[in-house]
Amino acid sequence: MELLIGPRTYSTWSLRGWLVMKATGADFAVRDARYDTPEAKAALLAVSPSGFVPALTVDGELIWDTLAIAEWAAEHYPQAGLWPADPVARALARSVTAEMHSGFSALRTFCGMGPDHPIFGDARAETPSDPALDRDLARIVALLRQMRNRFGDDGPWLFGARSIADIFYTPVAARIRHYQIDLSGHGDDGVAQTYVEALLAHPDFRQWEMEAAQL
Ligand SMILES: N[C@@H](CCC(=O)N[C@@H](CS)C(=O)NCC(=O)O)C(=O)O
Missing domain, CATH: 1.20.1050.10 (Glutathione S-transferase Yfyf (Class Pi); Chain A, domain 2)
Structure with a gap:
């Protein structure tokens, strides 16, 4: 599993995706992306066609958008209790x-x-x-x-x-x-x-x- 994230000093959605993945307890790799220049944005678009981070790659599938990543993590790691049981x-x-x-x-x-x-x-x-x-x-x-x-x-x-x-x-x-x-x-x-x-x-x-x- 690989999580594509933006700059750690300001990418708020990346932080959410990363915190979700940390909360699963699973091993995952992190890949850094930027989007502050046209070249960096073009490189990001090549790996994340929405043009946004975070994006999680699992078994060759790209899951983009933080909420989709969070729901995927809650489904796949029920023991982590990412949503309340009640x-x-x-x-x-x-x-x-x-x-x-x-x-x-x-x-x-x-x-x-x-x-x-x-x-x-x-x-x-x-x-x-x-x-x-x-x-x-x-x-x-x-x-x-x-x-x-x-x-x-x-x-x-x-x-x-x-x-x-x-x-x-x-x-x-x-x-x-x-x-x-x-x-x-x-x-x-x-x-x-x-x-x-x-x-x-x-x-x-x-x-x-x-x-x-x-x-
Ligand atoms: N709805 C998206 C929003 C993601 C988002 O806006 N990410 C920002 C970084 S915090 C981004 O990728 N920006 C790229 C850009 O501005 O070109 C999500 O929930 O993941």
């Missing part, structure tokens, strides 16, 4: 994951990432301000608080054991840290901030950041 918790975990996968466009726009905004690592940026960003942040705080308060008794994660939902929100936590966003200004009573810190302290995320720092 059907209600699982449906809600899929909902918060899908909301991240297809939404929060203001967060992506105003808290961007790229070669000039390496959101993984020690760099910090000025806090942006925009009504649309405020709406995204209020929604993120509300959903994190809702799930933590309902399912979070057994540990620091959203649904008990760490799941794909937690993995999908890890780059969100990194954007919040990089852009020095004070969640208390967006409806947080400390629950969401504590959760953000738990995501950033996870050993797999720390490993990703250490590898990013060595590049």
Whole structure:
């Protein structure tokens, strides 16, 4: 198995794919790709026709898009418990994951990432301000608080054991840290901030950041 990923300092979807694969406990190889020049993008397109990372190759088949990789991993490594066992918790975990996968466009726009905004690592940026960003942040705080308060008794994660939902929100936590966003200004009573810190302290995320720092 080989996971194609983008630059570790800023490729948020690559981090999600990599964290999912790490959570399976399976052995997998990593292949680095870039897309910051026309030449690099052309080379990426030659191996990942969507033009995006991450992409996972398994037995000669390419699985592209992070959510497809996550679902494939959950199916093939059931012992890893990548989705909650309880059907209600699982449906809600899929909902918060899908909301991240297809939404929060203001967060992506105003808290961007790229070669000039390496959101993984020690760099910090000025806090942006925009009504649309405020709406995204209020929604993120509300959903994190809702799930933590309902399912979070057994540990620091959203649904008990760490799941794909937690993995999908890890780059969100990194954007919040990089852009020095004070969640208390967006409806947080400390629950969401504590959760953000738990995501950033996870050993797999720390490993990703250490590898990013060595590049
Ligand atoms: N929906 C895709 C989005 C993947 C995505 O946007 N990946 C970015 C890196 S974080 C990328 O490949 N960008 C290539 C480019 O901008 O040319 C997924 O979930 O995997």
